[in-house]
Amino acid sequence: MQVRTAVRKAALAAKLGLVDQTKLVTAASEIARNTLDYGKGGTVQIERIEAAKTGIRLTFQDQGPGIANIDLALTDGWTSGSGMGLGLSGTRRLMDEFQLASKPGEGTTVIITKWSR
Numbered sequence: 354m355q356v357r358t359a360v361r362k363a364a365l366a367a368k369l370g371l372v373d374q375t376k377l378v379t380a381a382s383e384i385a386r387n388t389l390d391y392g393k394g395g396t397v398q399i400e401r402i403e404a405a406k407t408g409i410r411l412t413f414q415d416q417g418p419g420i421a422n423i424d425l426a427l428t429d430g431w432t433s434g435s436g437m438g439l440g441l442s443g444t445r446r447l448m449d450e451f452q453l454a455s456k457p458g459e460g461t462t463v464i465i466t467k468w469s470r
């Protein structure tokens with residue numbers, strides 16, 4: 354199943370509103386594309402959280418070259434390639450929680466969360 358379809362289903366099941374579903378699908382698409390464009394492909398884990406808060410958490414992992422300067426990578430408009438440089442910064446704005454862990458030579462992990470309540 355495509356990442357977008359799987360994330361849309363999970364978001365719907367977790368009772369995210371339509372706008373938040375779309376934000377999560379858009380973010381997932383951006384991060385998945387980065388793992389393909391820069392990370393040599395990777396994995397995504399979709400988690401439904403049902404605790405004090407409920408929502409969806411997505412964990413993207415790749416074993417690509419990693420990111421040397423994370424602040425720079427998160428800067429609006431900065432790209433090392435030919436993109437718009439808005440994938441990471443835009444995703445951070447769309448999500449309730451955003452974590453990026455990366456080291457050169459050790460790959461990249463991006464964890465994003467959207468709460469339904």
Ligand SMILES: Nc1ncnc2c1ncn2[C@@H]1O[C@H](COP(=O)(O)OP(=O)(O)OP(=O)(O)O)[C@@H](O)[C@H]1O
Nearest residue numbers: 387391392419426432433436437438439440441461
């Ligand atoms: N998984 C990754 N592995 C290695 N480098 C990455 C990864 N994800 C992002 N980067 C680096 O961070 C930069 C910024 O990523 P971002 O998604 O914000 O912009 P972009 O992919 O260059 O362009 P856009 O997403 O707007 O098309 C990338 O150009 C790349 O250098």
Ligand SMILES: [Mg+2]
Nearest residue numbers: 387436440441
């Ligand atoms: Mg990108």
